[in-house]
Structure formats: structure tokens, C-alpha cells
Amino acid sequence: MNRPTFFEHLHPPFIPEAQARFRYTLGLGGLSVFFFLVTSVSGALLLFYYSPTAAQANASVQLLQFHVPLGWLVRGVHFWSAQALVVTAALHLLRVALTGGFRSGRRFNWLLGLGLLVVVLALDFTGYGLRWDASIGWALVVGTNLMRLVPLAGETLYRWAVGGSALGEATVLRLFGWHVFGLMLPAFAVLIWHLFRVRRDGGIAHPAGPQGVGDSRLPRARLVQREVMAMLLAGALLLTLTAAAAPALTGPFDPSSPIAEARAPWFFLSLQELLRLGDPLWMGVFVPLVALALVALLPYGIDRGLILGRWLPRDGRVGQALVLTIAVGACLLAVRGALR
Amino acid sequence: MMASPRPLLLATLALTVSVVLVARRESTPPHAGFASDTPVVLVPSLTGQPEYCLTCHSGIEEISAAHPTEAFGCVRCHGGQPLALDAETAHAGLLGGRNPSDFDVVEEGCGGTECHSGPADEGLDQIHRSLVSMQSTYAGAIAAVREAFGSQSDAEAHFSIFAVSDPEITSPTGLPSLEGFSPQVASEPPAVQAFAERCLTCHLRAEAVDQAGFQRLTGCAACHAVSNWQGTYDGGDPTLPRDEAGHAETHRLTTSIPYSQCNACHNRGNYSLVEMEFQARTDLPSDGTASRLAAYYQPIAQFTACEEELDCIDCHSAGEVMGDGDLHRQMSEVRDVQCRTCHGTAAEGPTTRQITDASDTALRQARLNPHATLELGDTVVTTERGETLWNVTLQSEGSLELMGKVSGTIYGVPPVAGSGCEQNPDEQESSACHECHAVERP
Numbered sequence: 001m002n003r004p005t006f007f008e009h010l011h012p013p014f015i016p017e018a019q020a021r022f023r024y025t026l027g028l029g030g031l032s033v034f035f036f037l038v039t040s041v042s043g044a045l046l047l048f049y050y051s052p053t054a055a056q057a058n059a060s061v062q063l064l065q066f067h068v069p070l071g072w073l074v075r076g077v078h079f080w081s082a083q084a085l086v087v088t089a090a091l092h093l094l095r096v097a098l099t100g101g102f103r104s105g106r107r108f109n110w111l112l113g114l115g116l117l118v119v120v121l122a123l124d125f126t127g128y129g130l131r132w133d134a135s136i137g138w139a140l141v142v143g144t145n146l147m148r149l150v151p152l153a154g155e156t157l158y159r160w161a162v163g164g165s166a167l168g169e170a171t172v173l174r175l176f177g178w179h180v181f182g183l184m185l186p187a188f189a190v191l192i193w194h195l196f197r198v199r200r201d202g203g204i205a206h207p208a209g210p211q212g213v214g215d216s217r218l219p220r221a222r223l224v225q226r227e228v229m230a231m232l233l234a235g236a237l238l239l240t241l242t243a244a245a246a247p248a249l250t251g252p253f254d255p256s257s258p259i260a261e262a263r264a265p266w267f268f269l270s271l272q273e274l275l276r277l278g279d280p281l282w283m284g285v286f287v288p289l290v291a292l293a294l295v296a297l298l299p300y301g302i303d304r305g306l307i308l309g310r311w312l313p314r315d316g317r318v319g320q321a322l323v324l325t326i327a328v329g330a331c332l333l334a335v336r337g338a339l340r
Numbered sequence: 341m342m343a344s345p346r347p348l349l350l351a352t353l354a355l356t357v358s359v360v361l362v363a364r365r366e367s368t369p370p371h372a373g374f375a376s377d378t379p380v381v382l383v384p385s386l387t388g389q390p391e392y393c394l395t396c397h398s399g400i401e402e403i404s405a406a407h408p409t410e411a412f413g414c415v416r417c418h419g420g421q422p423l424a425l426d427a428e429t430a431h432a433g434l435l436g437g438r439n440p441s442d443f444d445v446v447e448e449g450c451g452g453t454e455c456h457s458g459p460a461d462e463g464l465d466q467i468h469r470s471l472v473s474m475q476s477t478y479a480g481a482i483a484a485v486r487e488a489f490g491s492q493s494d495a496e497a498h499f500s501i502f503a504v505s506d507p508e509i510t511s512p513t514g515l516p517s518l519e520g521f522s523p524q525v526a527s528e529p530p531a532v533q534a535f536a537e538r539c540l541t542c543h544l545r546a547e548a549v550d551q552a553g554f555q556r557l558t559g560c561a562a563c564h565a566v567s568n569w570q571g572t573y574d575g576g577d578p579t580l581p582r583d584e585a586g587h588a589e590t591h592r593l594t595t596s597i598p599y600s601q602c603n604a605c606h607n608r609g610n611y612s613l614v615e616m617e618f619q620a621r622t623d624l625p626s627d628g629t630a631s632r633l634a635a636y637y638q639p640i641a642q643f644t645a646c647e648e649e650l651d652c653i654d655c656h657s658a659g660e661v662m663g664d665g666d667l668h669r670q671m672s673e674v675r676d677v678q679c680r681t682c683h684g685t686a687a688e689g690p691t692t693r694q695i696t697d698a699s700d701t702a703l704r705q706a707r708l709n710p711h712a713t714l715e716l717g718d719t720v721v722t723t724e725r726g727e728t729l730w731n732v733t734l735q736s737e738g739s740l741e742l743m744g745k746v747s748g749t750i751y752g753v754p755p756v757a758g759s760g761c762e763q764n765p766d767e768q769e770s771s772a773c774h775e776c777h778a779v780e781r782p
Contacts, residue, residue, distance in 0.1 A: 020572065058421060066369075066392070066425040068381070073362060198664035204691040225348065232351035239358035251421050 001248050010195045012203050019204045019309055020218040020226075024099070028092035029198075029228050033078030034231050034293040035085035036120075036191060042078035043180070050130070052176035054169045057132035058240065058252035067235065076242030078127075078154065086124050086267055089117050090327075100305055100313045101205040102226060112190055114296055117186040119187045121267060126179040126305065128265050132172055133250045137259040139268050141276065146284040167255040206309040224324065269337035270330040291326050343623060370426035371395050374578055379425055384413030389394055391415050391422035393430065399576035401591040406708060415685050417449050427579075438587075441560035443471060443545045450560060453542045460508070460665055463658075463701045468545065470560060472506050473674075478543045480670030485539075489531045494781065497669040499524060506667045513673040514666030534616040541618070542605045549618075550585065553628055556604040557588060562663070564593045566601050569628030595708045596746045600650045603635055610638075639781065642774040644679075651746045655682075658705070659727045664699025679773045682732050683756045687765060692734050694719045702730040711748030 018024065049068055051060035064071035093113060093163060096102055100112035129140050144167065147157040159165065163174030198204065264272040274283040294302070298319050305315030371379065374396040382391045384601035393414040394400070401408045407417070413420045424430035436442035440449025451457040455477050458464025470476060477500035486492045486499075498519060505517035525536040541549055542563045548571075555571025556562045565588035572581045575590035611621040623639060624630045633648050653661070655677050661751040668674055684690045695702055695718050705728075706714035712731070713718070731743045732753065756763075760773045763772060 046740035062421060062429065063425040065429070066423060070366065073366070219669045229348050229351040232348075236351070236354040236358040239355070239362050242357070246426070249424070249429045251429075252433075 008220075011193060011220065012199060012223070014217045015204050015223060016206045017216045019206045020223065024309075024311070026091065026095055028088050028095055030227055030230060031234055032085060032088045032092050033191070033195070034234055035081045035088060036187075038081040039085055040184070040188075041327045042074050042081065042290070043184075045074045046078055047180065048175070048288075051149065052130070052173045054132070054172050054255075055065060057130065057172045058076075061131060061133070061249060065246065073242060075079070076246055077238050078117070079247040080238050080241040082124055082127060083266075083302060085120055089120050093117055093295075094327055097195075097295075098203075098320055099205065099311050100303070100308055100316050100319075102299040103205070103305060103316075104208075104305070104309055106197075106201045108207065109194060109201055110299050112194045112197060114292070115184065115189065116190050116194060116261075118292070119183055119190070123183050124265075124267055126175045126183065129175045130172070130179055131247075131249065132253045133248075134253055134260075135250050135324075136253055137255075138262045139272075140265075141259060142272070142284075143268065146280065149281045149285050168278065175209055180269065208306075208308065236264060254257050264337065266334065266338070270333035273333035273337040294322060295326065314316060352644065353499075362399065371667045374398070377536060382413055384409070384416065385411045387413060387416055389415070389422055392425055393420070393422065395425060396427070396430075396579050397577050398579060401575050401577075401757065403591055404708075405663075407593070415661055418534075419448070420592075436559070439557050439559060439565075441564075442558045443476065446471075446478050460510075463704075465568040465665060466560070466662065467622050468506075469665045472504055472665065472667045473544075473661075474485050474545045474668060474671055475661070475663070475738045477501060477504060477667065478540060479608050481539075482521055483669065484738045485535045485613070486528070486532055489529050491528055491532055495669065497667075500542060500667075501545055504667065506665070509666055511664055511666045511668075511673075513668055515668065518667055520580050527633070531616055535635075536584065536618050539611050541627075548586075548604065552585075552626070555585060556601065556668075561588065561593070563597050563601060564595065566590075566594060567634070585679055594709065595705070597651070597653050598746045599632065599636060599651045606652075607636060607638065611642075613691040633781065638780070642771075644774065644777045646751070647777065650742075650744060652732065653745055654742060655729075657723060657729060659725065664725070675726050677725075677729070677768045678755070678768070680768050681723050681729070682721055682742065682753050685765070686756050686759075686761050686763065689755060689757060690721050690732075690740070691724075692719045693728070700728075702728040709745055711743060711745070713743075 046064065049060055049064045049071065051057060061075070064075055093173065096110070108226070125139075125143060129136055144158060144162050147161055150155045150157055161169030161174065161178070162168075262272070271284065271288065274287055277283050303316050303319035303324065305313055305319070307313035307315055343453050357391075372546055378394040379392050380398065382394055383389070384391065403412075403417075413421070413422075417435070417496065419433050419435040419440065421430050421432055424432075430658065432479045434440075435449040436445040443448075446467050447457065453459075456464065456466040457468065457481070460468070476489060477497075479497035479500050482501075483492065483495050483497040487495050495516065499521040500518035501521055502519035503518065506514060509516065516571065517538070521536065521540075525533055526534070540546060545561060547558060548554050549560075552570050555567040555569065557565050557567065567587070568589040571585035571587060571589035572582060573584070573589065574582065577591060580587065607621075609618055611617070612619050621638065624634060629749045636648065637643050647655075657677055660674055660676050664674060670762070680690070682690055695714070695716055696717055700716075702720055703714060703716065706712035709731075714730055719731045721732040721734075721740065723729065731745055733743075735741055740755070742751045742753050744751065763776075
């Protein structure tokens with residue numbers, strides 16, 4: 001008798017036909033895993049050329065972009081898959097929230113997933129900083145200064161993040177350390193844990209009662225076939241984006257010179273707009289933290305519904321309204337910031 | 341049970357198409373339109389850092405013999421990103437856009453104690469001299485207009501285009517500092533405000549008037565990089581457009597500045613204090629084909645035969661044009677060269693000195709000129725302020741010769757002494773010479 005492989009421990013043997021439909025999952029969890037793996041592998045390749053010092057960081061990226069054979073491809077794929085990961089991970093969270101996927105004993109995995117999204121955003125932010133070009137200044141200064149405002153722990157957090165009492169020579173190495181190790185290690189561990197918990201919690205969320213049998217179950221081989229197709233399409237998207245547009249790159253960032261313009265990466269735009277609305281401690285720290293806490297607490301008292309396995313179950317309007325409000329609010333702020 | 345393989349095939353096709361796109365991008369990098377497949381590397385001896393600018397800018401002229409490409413490269417002066425191979429990244433951080441001698445960035449672009457912010461006694465403080473010169477400050481014009489419209493009671497200079505100070509005053513008329521004019525403008529009478537708005541377009545920080553015939557760059561390049569009538573580029577760099585104004589004619593710096601370059605600002609018209617606007621001359625053809633005589637002198641001007649043939653810089657010295665390193669109230673304070681500087685007076689000949697030191701500034705200046713033959717031991721004319729006119733030399737038989745710095749033409753310099761000149765010995769200014777020696781316009 002064949003003992004199951006490690007892959008078979010993480011990958012379900014079958015899932016109910018109804019919940020295997022694309023219009024139910026939108027493939028977002030699986031795509032997120034794919035983008036995470038592509039980002040990890042391409043990132044590992046970047047390690048062979050990236051030089052994490054203030055003097056060399058930007059030059060090493062330029063060297064990679066313009067002189068290393070296919071270096072532009074590796075950097076482009078890393079960039080685009082990281083951006084895609086932020087999008088699919090955020091939408092995956094939204095999908096799970098709007099289908100009640102966090103219900104019925106799955107609420108701990110909801111926290112793991114939310115934690116993963118936060119780590120992914122931190123990875124995107126540190127990766128943006130590692131570019132170490134003149135365009136990162138505003139987001140790096142503002143993003144790290146916000147940490148400083150966190151009550152009690154602010155100064156310590158800031159020093160952990162930037163490697164000193166101000167942005168400087170040590171900051172690149174610190175960002176690098178967080179990016180490739182301090183954030184990646186927990187990201188990997190929690191991702192595996194997240195996948196394991198999905199299976200331990202009874203597979204993809206589905207209506208109560210016995211799972212479908214016969215034609216109403218999608219076996220592993222068919223599931224893998226669909227996953228391969230999704231990966232081929234996602235891979236095609238990444239390569240096309242990379243061939244069409246290189247991630248921005250300008251000259252070296254000088255932490256000691258003043259920041260010319262308030263420019264933020266796209267995933268930072270909503271926070272930038274929030275900051276324009278008022279006090280940095282409230283808008284930059286408390287408002288995002290409260291929103292995060294509300295989303296985290298969704299299965300812990302805010303939502304008491306039971307229906308699983310379908311979009312927008314009737315018994316979850318409060319939770320749905322809450323998550324949609326936060327998501328739409330963040331999008332509107334980002335659009336407003338982008339249109340400036 | 342196996343599902344239809346068609347979706348999988350279509351997905352594979354999509355991936356194949358994307359791989360083709362990647363292959364195409366790899367085979368046609370951003371620089372492919374301008375250069376060969378292989379990037380062109382240059383490692384300038386002064387920086388030791390590889391630069392790839394010439395991959396696209398192949399065929400661009402060497403900026404000057406004094407700045408050989410193999411020593412300076414591009415980035416030492418222009419800034420930018422030496423490793424980048426696409427225009428957007430490569431041009432990030434360029435100093436002054438295309439012009440690193442613009443006064444906003446000149447210290448970074450052309451300065452440094454080894455370069456043009458060197459010791460004043462060796463004449464290597466060109467940047468400081470230019471920044472405090474009348475051509476930058478416009479102090480005299482500002483003072484005169486303010487006095488004319490009642491903003492100040494005398495002709496003393498208080499303001500410059502930009503706030504500027506001079507820590508080391510070397511001449512009797514030098515000023516320690518001038519305030520910036522811009523912050524002052526709002527509290528001036530309307531006429532002075534109009535002057536500030538419309539008439540301050542000729543100083544070295546200002547962009548040139550955007551018309552044919554007024555074309556020049558800013559900063560040092562305003563004079564030292566020659567523009568043509570249309571301001572178009574006509575050199576060998578394939579990346580530069582050929583029909584766009586605002587360029588020097590080629591990527592060259594020169595000290596042999598032709599009169600036409602001076603004319604981008606000078607002799608092109610007059611400022612009307614009544615209208616408070618520049619009124620361009622109407623007696624010139626609009627296509628730049630005016631004769632030198634016509635372009636040089638407005639119809640009412642007085643001039644002598646030699647002035648009509650020489651270029652401006654054949655007589656006007658570096659100290660007059662670039663300044664003497666001090667801030668001054670008006671042009672007359674830096675005026676130095678007169679007719680008598682070379683021709684002498686009835687009573688005495690011009691002052692001269694022999695070049696006895698191989699490191700003499702005059703020899704260095706002469707080396708920058710393609711026609712110069714000045715050598716150690718030669719005797720040259722000096723001005724009243726002690727500046728050397730290295731292109732006016734004493735010949736063995738005692739006569740003087742002037743070499744045209746632009747044309748290389750040799751002119752004999754007839755002395756006043758023994759000529760029968762009856763000029764009053766107390767009136768030896770050039771304007772007095774013009775009384776008799778002015779020539780008629782044909």
C-alpha cells in the first residue's frame with residue numbers, strides 16, 4: 001500500500017464539485033500559493049546578485065537589470081509575481097469573508113490567513129525599499145516613521161526596522177534581513193500551516209452534511225489538471241507583464257537628502273491618503289490597526305452565522321458589510337491617491 | 341476520467357506566446373534602436389567606474405580637448421546612471437538636464453578644487469567669477485531701473501538676480517554681497533515689477549528667449565557651447581533630435597567664442613523703459629544671414645575698422661566678460677580694455693610683459709586655442725588691471741600682432757605714437773578715439 005506523500009498531505013484528494021467551481025473560489029488561494037512560490041524562487045535567484053549595502057544596492061540592481069543575462073527577466077518576474085500575490089491574497093481574504101469560509105471551526109485558520117496577508121504586505125514593502133532608488137524615499141520615510149508612533153513600542157519597532165535611530169547606511173541591510181529571512185521564514189511556515197489547517201478543518205468550506213459522492217466530487221487528478229492550467233495561465237501573465245514593463249528604477253537613494261515628492265507604491269496609496277486626512281497617529285496607526293482588528297475578530301463574535309459553501313450567505317450580513325466597507329474604503333482611498 | 345484536454349492546450353499556448361514575448365524583449369533591449377547588440381563600455385581614468393552611455397550616444401563629439409573622453413567620460417560632469425541601458429533609468433539624476441553647467445548645478449557639474457572651483461590666483465575659480473559677474477547678477481540694470489522709478493535714491497547696487505555674496509574682495513569697487521531680487525519684486529512699483537517679469541531674460545541663469553537668433557544654453561555653456569541660429573543640434577549623436585531648438589550645435593565647449601554667440605544676447609535690440617519690454621531689431625533679416633557688420637552694430641553705433649572685423653573676445657578679456665571675482669555695481673567697474681591697451685597713446689606704447697614661467701596662465705589659455713602659437717619667452721600685452729592679452733604679442737622687430745582667437749587671422753596693430761594723432765592727452769578713452777576713427781556703415 002502506498003503511503004501518502006508530503007504533497008498529498010497538503011493537497012486534498014478530492015473536493016466537492018460545487019465548491020471546486022471557479023466562480024466559487026476564483027482560484028485565488030491556489031494562485032496565491034503559485035505566486036508565493038514564484039516570488040520565492042525568483043527572489044532566491046536575485047540573492048546571487050543583490051548587494052545589501054547603501055553604496056552598492058542600487059548599482060547591483062542596475063547591474064542585474066541591464067547586464068546580467070536574463071537578469072531583467074528574473075527581476076521582472078519577482079516584481080510582478082509579488083504584486084500579483086498581494087492582489088490575489090487580498091482578494092482571497094475577501095472571498096473567504098464573503099462566503100463565510102471562516103465559520104464552523106475554521107476561525108483559527110482565518111487568523112493565520114490574515115497574518116499571512118500582513119506578512120506579504122510587509123514583504124512587498126521591504127522589497128520596494130530594497131530597490132534603494134530615489135523613488136522609494138517618501139514611502140520608506142513615512143512607513144518607518146509610522147512605526148515610531150506606535151504607543152510604547154514605537155521606538156524599538158523603528159530601530160528593529162531601519163537598523164538605527166534614523167534611515168542610513170544600516171537600513172539596506174536591515175530591510176534585506178527582514179525581507180529574505182525575518183519575514184520569509186514565518187511566511188513559509190505559516191503558509192504551510194495555513195494549507196495544513198484547510199485540510200485538518202475538513203477541506204474547502206462546504207455545506208454541512210455528507211460531502212458529495214460520485215460525479216459531485218472532483219478527484220485529485222482533475223484538480224491537479226485544473227491547477228496546472230491555472231499555473232500556465234498565471235505564468236503566461238507574469239512573463240507577458242515582465243516583457244511589457246520593467247519595474248521602475250532610478251538612481252541611488254540618498255537618505256540624507258530631502259525627499260522631493262510624496263510618491264508611494266500602489267499598495268501604500270490608501271495609507272498615504274489616510275495620512276492626508278488627519279493626525280498621523282490616528283490615521284496612520286490606529287485606523288489601520290482597528291480595521292485589522294475588526295477583520296481578525298470577524299469569527300470571534302461579530303459573525304455568528306452557520307451557512308457554508310456559498311457566496312453572501314444570508315446569516316452573515318454584518319460581517320459582509322464590515323469587510324466590504326473596509327475593502328471598498330481602502331480601494332477608494334487608493335484610487336483617490338492614484339488620481340492626484 | 342479525464343476532462344477535455346483543450347483548455348490545457350490553450351493555456352500552454354498562452355504560455356508559449358508569453359515566452360516568445362520574453363525572447364523578443366531579450367533580443368531587442370531598450371538600447372537596440374541606437375546601438376549594436378553589445379553595450380559599449382568606457383572606464384574613464386578619472387573615475388575608474390565603468391560607463392555605458394556611449395552605447396546609445398555613439399558618435400557624440402568629445403566635449404573638448406581639455407576634457408578628453410577617456411579621462412572624464414560622461415558621468416563626472418553630467419551625473420546620471422552609468423550602468424543603465426534604458427534612457428529613463430540612465431538619465432535619472434542628470435545634472436541640469438542636458439546642461440551640467442547650468443548655475444543651479446554648476447558646482448556639482450563643473451566644480452571641485454581640481455576643476456573649476458580652484459585657486460583664484462591661478463585663474464581656476466571660473467565658477468565663482470561667473471556667479472558673481474555682471475552677466476549673472478544683472479546688478480547694474482536692476483539698480484538703474486529701480487533708481488529711475490523711484491525705488492532707490494541712488495545708483496548703488498543692492499540686488500542681484502539671485503542672492504550672492506563674495507567673501508574675498510580684491511578690487512576697489514567690490515561689494516560684499518547682494519540680495520536676491522525676486523523676494524523684493526512684490527513691493528516694487530508696477531514699472532519695476534514689469535521690468536522683473538519681462539526684461540530679465542538675458543542673465544546667465546535665464547533660459548534663452550525661445551526664438552531663432554536668441555539661442556543659447558544657460559550657465560557656462562551660454563557662452564562656451566556654441567548654438568546656431570535655430571538652436572538645433574547638428575552633431576553625431578544619433579539620440580538627439582535634429583529639429584528641436586534649445587541645443588548647442590555640437591557637443592563641444594570652446595574658448596574660441598565667435599561673435600555670433602555673444603549676439604544671442606547682445607546687439608539684438610533694446611529694452612524700452614516706456615513699454616518695459618524688449619524690442620528686437622527690425623533692421624536685420626530674420627534668417628540669420630545678416631552680415632557681421634550689420635549684426636554687430638545697431639545703426640546708430642559708432643565703431644572703428646578693427647572692431648568690425650575682430651570677434652568680441654579678441655579684445656574683451658576673460659576678466660571683463662567672466663568677471664574679476666568681485667561683485668560690482670555696473671559694467672564700467674569691470675571695463676578694462678580700451679583702444680590704448682594695444683595701440684598705446686601718442687606719449688607711450690602699450691604695457692607688455694614677457695612670459696618666463698611655463699605654468700603662466702597666459703600659456704594655459706593659449707593652449708586651449710587651436711590657432712595659438714604662444715611660447716615661453718614671448719612678450720604679450722597687458723591691460724591696465726594687469727590681465728594678459730595673450731593673443732597680442734610683441735614681434736622681434738618691435739611691432740605688435742593680434743591673432744584672431746576664432747579665425748586665427750593675424751592682424752598688425754598700428755601704434756598711435758608717431759601716427760600724428762592730435763588727441764588731447766587727457767581724453768584717451770575709446771569713445772574719444774571714435775570721434776575721428778569711426779567708419780561709416782556702407
